[in-house]
Amino acid sequence: MVSRQRVFNLLRTMNSLSCQCPAHGCRGNIQVSNATPVKDYAFEIKNSTVRYGLGVTREVGLDLVNFNAKNVCVMTDTNLMTLRPVQSVLDSLTKNGIKYEVYNKVRVEPTDSSFKEATEFAKRGKFDSFVAVGGGSVMDTCKAANLYYCDPDADFLDYVNAPVGRGKPVTVQLKPMIAIPTTSGTGSETTGASIFDYEELKAKTGISHSALRPLLAIIDPLHTMTMPEKVSNYSGFDVFCHALESFTAIPYNERSPAPPNPALRPAYQGSNPISDVWARFCLQTIQKYFARSVYNADDIEARSSMHLAGTMAGVGIGNAGVHLCHSLAYPIAGNVKTFVAQDYGDEPLVPHGLSVVMTAPAVFRFTAASDPDKHLEAAGLLGTDTTGKKQADAGAILADTIIKYMDTMNIENGLQKLGYAHEDIPDLVKGALPQQRLLKMTPLPQTEEDLSKMLEDSLVIY
Template sequence: MAGRDRIVHLLRQLEKAACRCPAHSHTFHQASGHDCGRKTDYAFEMASSNIRYGEGVTREIGMDLQNMGAHNVCLMTDNNLSQLYPVEAVLESLVQNGVNYKVYDNVRVEPTDSSFKEAIAFAKKETFDVYVAVGGGSVIDTCKAANLYACHPDADFLDFVNAPIGKGKPITGALKPLIAVPTTAGTGSETTGVAIFDFEKLKAKTGIASRAIKPTLGIVDPLHTLHMPERVAANSGFDVLWPKNTFINMLLPTDMLQRPWTFSPLCALITSSHALESYTALPYNMRSPCPPNPIDRPAYQGSNPISDVWSRHALNVVAKYMKRAVNNAEDVKARSSMHLASVFAGIGFGNAGVHLCHGMSYPIAGNVKTYMAKGYNVDHPVVPHGLSVVLTSPAVFAFTASMCPERHLEAAEILGADVSNTKREDAGLLLADTLRQFLYDLKVEDGLSAVGYTKDDIPDLVRGTIPQERVTKLSPREHTEEDLTHLFEASLKLY
């Protein structure tokens, strides 16, 4: 009994030291097991892909596939990446280890339901026993969907798509192993059970969210961030030329030394948004409804003590290394750290979830008219995912701060703001100003108006946000259509 009393005492002390705001005060109580009569959840789960990190670690993928006994591998990428070093490195490793493979290189940047279906059709043509995705979030998410539906050939496409757009059925059948090789530092898709696409009929993004589709292994090779696709880096106005030096000569093929090296500040911003949204999300024990069966517990569960650790750490890494990575082209430590920060944030938001920035971003991307992101080698208008998320971030965090001001203040402090004389009621404005300064310094477009939207478009943007309940319900502050209207209006201009 003495030991039990000691544990109870420690938990109560932790409770006293924790954030006291209504959205994040995890009140201790002695649970007596699952209570089917509860309105809110009482438990959370942590799930993540295995992660392997290291410079040049891509060369091990052929051995991994050989160790898995793979006989026919489906490698997915996009047209641009298919000509670049990351795919070359993977293919070289497959050939060296005698792995049989087929390549699908028609992944669409910012995928749609149609592009998902094309990749699924390719996957169904053969019997693949392992999937490999080499690219950013678009590629990894497309590969997740292809694996899912190839393993459930009789399923209707909407069966596993998030409700209310789809049926949101739980995934009960086993999938094939999937190895993700991320080439960008931002999405964290190599760690999560989420696949996002643009549902063309509604002009809004939605997705599939289930732990069943998360990659088996994420191979995080910081060398790939040294040559991010130019369309990614150019979106935020930065192109950096890497000079020849001894370190690079030791690790990379000679022909790569003649190519432009790039870094995307926008990737850092999406990493910080992932971390901020998951850290400020509605707590897991305030999310409703309580699932009647563990299989019904969503991948995005709300903030929790474990995801908080990953999200907070990701913010610290971004704050420490982002400007170094942008301003010093030879700072390999900074760029490698930013790649790892994406993984940290992915583990955090992959379990806690995101909220309003992402929910509002989906119609921003889905309703794009004529805006063509600079440097993106695509034949269709596109507002990249990262850009669509960060454009609303100052307005969103100014709005949500009243529910958990301590967390907003802590985030602002981590990102460099002086909080010493800031009142709790000013937490949102301080964090919003801090984010706005980051966006300005990184030359991010000046609000929604800069990507083609006007006040007349806001009703459509609001309508496109309403179905995104999977994420919007995780906002720590409840919101109405009128609130969403004000948030979009406040995001038309940032500076």
């Protein structure tokens, strides 16, 4: 391979020999520096292999045969254990002679403790591959168990995102993982992110590295037919915010610092022309199918489309990233008091999709000044007529568009309905501040006062 220095020398030679006449003087004017730029200048698209189709789960056993798997860990939760998605997976494994053990104690909205419990199960089983069947909680737990199983001497905080943890890059080889989502929202089947509640801080954080990405994502729309209405609703708003946040994130060439080595380029790199394609697709799909998929559980076209949109949004956020809605959502979920979400069991819980959309109107009023045209475009993709609208009104227009969707989908009217009051705002801000990985993806700098105001404006929305 030609060395980097020889490439630089060749470019400089081309520059010196190019025609310098007025008609052609701009040609060959290539400026090359050996120094690493302050801001990044490139982006990468990394992704799991995605397989989509009605009934495609039947192939998972053959995939494991092709991986030469001998002992497989299947992870799911107790709610799914007796339902069709898990049974379809186990039938395929049995048919193809795959030895497996099932871990069905995944916690919805996992914690550091539940991650550790799943890891201990993996270590006892000595598995050579993993299959996750479920929503984001299952897939994130499986990623973490795979990581700490493959690096048994690691301290738990070694890989957790800074400043909560040490944020070490993953250098160990992980076992092959197949992700089979049963909800339409997290996109975890294509990302290198694994999110959990860090109990000591009462806030969410996570692990983020491309090595955690599943090797294969099997997207089977048949699994969405078992989703209850509220699960479909809240997970759909996760897709909604994934698309909006990745679309409006800081541009990749404005993010800093540039990595000294391409291997150190972070998973979340900023908005870019390729991730924007996925975001636009998702917003158009939401406009057409979101309400149908929630209120017509047997509408296979709508549920299939939202299931695909969830994966497409995962491709976008897995490379571009998310920002303020998710930063603020983590303490909203982590500090839950008494709110019990319908269709999510009897324990106090703020589902992830609900926590992210709570602040979305306030967030996009704030970020609109960074790129009014893009915010107007997003509103248009969601069905709002933006013809002749002023750039100065972009934030208000997008916020009003979001509120109309929240109203249509009967989303709780602000943080007060989730049990929060004005006096809780300082603690919510405190929980958001450690989310530096996400806060830095915001297209505008923000102060603690800015975060406080967005939360205050979200206490009552309608």
